[in-house]
Amino acid sequence: MVEKKLLNIPLAERMRPERLDEFVGQEHLVGQNKILRNIIERDNLFSMIFWGPPGSGKTTLSKIIQKHTKKKFISYSAVISGIKQIKDVMEIAEYEKKTNNTQTILFIDEIHRFNKAQQDAFLPYVENGTIILIGSTTENPSFEIINPLLSRCKVFILNKLSNENIFFLIKRALNNKQKGYGNLQVQIDDSTINFIADISDGDIRFAYNILEIAVESKIGKKEEFDKKILIDIKLVEEILQKKALYYDKNGEEHYNLISALHKSLRGSDPDASIYWIIRMIESGEDPLYIIRRLVRFASEDIGLADPNALDIALSAKSAFEFIGPPEGYLAILQAAVYLSLSPKSNSLYKAYNLAMEDIKQFKSLPVPYHIRNAPTKFLKEVGYSKGYLYPHNFKEAIINQSYLPEELVGKKYYWPTERGFEKELSEKINKILKYKKLNSAGEK
Numbered sequence: 001m002v003e004k005k006l007l008n009i010p011l012a013e014r015m016r017p018e019r020l021d022e023f024v025g026q027e028h029l030v031g032q033n034k035i036l037r038n039i040i041e042r043d044n045l046f047s048m049i050f051w052g053p054p055g056s057g058k059t060t061l062s063k064i065i066q067k068h069t070k071k072k073f074i075s076y077s078a079v080i081s082g083i084k085q086i087k088d089v090m091e092i093a094e095y096e097k098k099t100n101n102t103q104t105i106l107f108i109d110e111i112h113r114f115n116k117a118q119q120d121a122f123l124p125y126v127e128n129g130t131i132i133l134i135g136s137t138t139e140n141p142s143f144e145i146i147n148p149l150l151s152r153c154k155v156f157i158l159n160k161l162s163n164e165n166i167f168f169l170i171k172r173a174l175n176n177k178q179k180g181y182g183n184l185q186v187q188i189d190d191s192t193i194n195f196i197a198d199i200s201d202g203d204i205r206f207a208y209n210i211l212e213i214a215v216e217s218k219i220g221k222k223e224e225f226d227k228k229i230l231i232d233i234k235l236v237e238e239i240l241q242k243k244a245l246y247y248d249k250n251g252e253e254h255y256n257l258i259s260a261l262h263k264s265l266r267g268s269d270p271d272a273s274i275y276w277i278i279r280m281i282e283s284g285e286d287p288l289y290i291i292r293r294l295v296r297f298a299s300e301d302i303g304l305a306d307p308n309a310l311d312i313a314l315s316a317k318s319a320f321e322f323i324g325p326p327e328g329y330l331a332i333l334q335a336a337v338y339l340s341l342s343p344k345s346n347s348l349y350k351a352y353n354l355a356m357e358d359i360k361q362f363k364s365l366p367v368p369y370h371i372r373n374a375p376t377k378f379l380k381e382v383g384y385s386k387g388y389l390y391p392h393n394f395k396e397a398i399i400n401q402s403y404l405p406e407e408l409v410g411k412k413y414y415w416p417t418e419r420g421f422e423k424e425l426s427e428k429i430n431k432i433l434k435y436k437k438l439n440s441a442g443e444k
């Protein structure tokens with residue numbers, strides 16, 4: 001049974017790992033023989049910034065460092081600390097260094113909340129080794145940490161926890177008899193755990209909070225630990241105060257919804273496109289996956305009928321990564337509406353398939369000698385570059401010359417439509433063909 005002294009401590013705090021061997025996720029940093037693990041285990045610390053999304057383990061790593069290090073460790077939150085507290089800490093750190101020759105590790109949670117003047121106050125103490133500064137932030141350090149301080153810190157990037165990570169951690173909380181719910185008769189199937197993991201979006205603290213509310217809502221005030229506790233998706237939906245949309249990101253519905261979006265875009269229906277995007281986002285789809293589909297659509301179904309379409313789709317990715325949810329969702333919708341209203345062409349898609357057919361049929365056809373470079377005398381003697389006509393020496397820089405293997409001479413892959421910008425491209429192609437005929441005799 002959970003110890004009484006732990007009952008008033010939130011589950012997320014109770015289950016916080018105390019050793020690296022208990023830490024889940026961030027294998028690129030704390031896996032065996034990885035850089036951060038070695039630094040912590042050897043107590044060979046230096047100033048650093050932990051940058052990552054909520055619930056990814058930034059504060060937990062600091063607490064593991066606190067337990068492992070022999071240095072003095074002081075922890076502050078930038079949310080509640082001001083310049084006076086910083087100066088007080090610096091005085092303590094200076095005393096420790098002068099008196100005991102001991103460095104002080106200063107951990108600042110949400111360091112991005114400190115303004116420029118507050119961040120400046122750390123600089124001299126970091127420079128002379130009085131303190132080792134460790135900061136955590138959910139914001140991009142390049143924008144939120146002053147350059148002089150950032151240049152003196154190593155930035156470690158923490159990734160969002162995977163659904164598998166969160167599933168494992170929830171299971172561990174359910175089985176842990178000292179800190180979790182191992183002594184309770186909690187009945188929860190894997191689909192519900194997967195659901196909690198999915199809606200948590202990589203934030204283990206959020207997942208623990210959902211689990212804790214679910215359990216506490218069942219055991220009541222009298223701590224009726226002997227009763228069976230059923231937790232299902234319906235209960236989780238009640239806790240969230242919103243009904244979960246049916247969506248299996250690895251199953252048929254995933255493909256049904258993305259197909260609906262793609263066909264809505266292709267059908268020039270901005271309203272349907274908006275609906276399906278919001279539907280997927282609310283169901284837990286990764287927004288970057290949706291953007292990747294928009295980028296693909298921009299080339300596959302619009303192509304050169306509107307060359308701006310690809311830029312718009314890629315700009316949506318940059319905007320979303322810069323702003324994040326929920327405001328960043330508008331950038332995705334902006335791109336989708338633009339793409340749905342753009343002139344459509346699958347000419348590039350057809351060109352790709354036509355070229356692939358010839359490549360499969362003819363395999364590796366040799367490059368014609370006249371368009372091979374001849375950087376050496378020997379290559380010139382064997383015929384490399386012989387007969388090549390330099391287009392800039394001819395009218396309009398166009399000459400009737402083949403650039404395909406002999407077996408494919410005259411082959412055409414790109415057939416532009418008469419829609420959008422491709423209509424202009426079609427006219428340019430006809431103009432080029434006209435000049436090629438005029439210059440077929442090599443007229444300069």
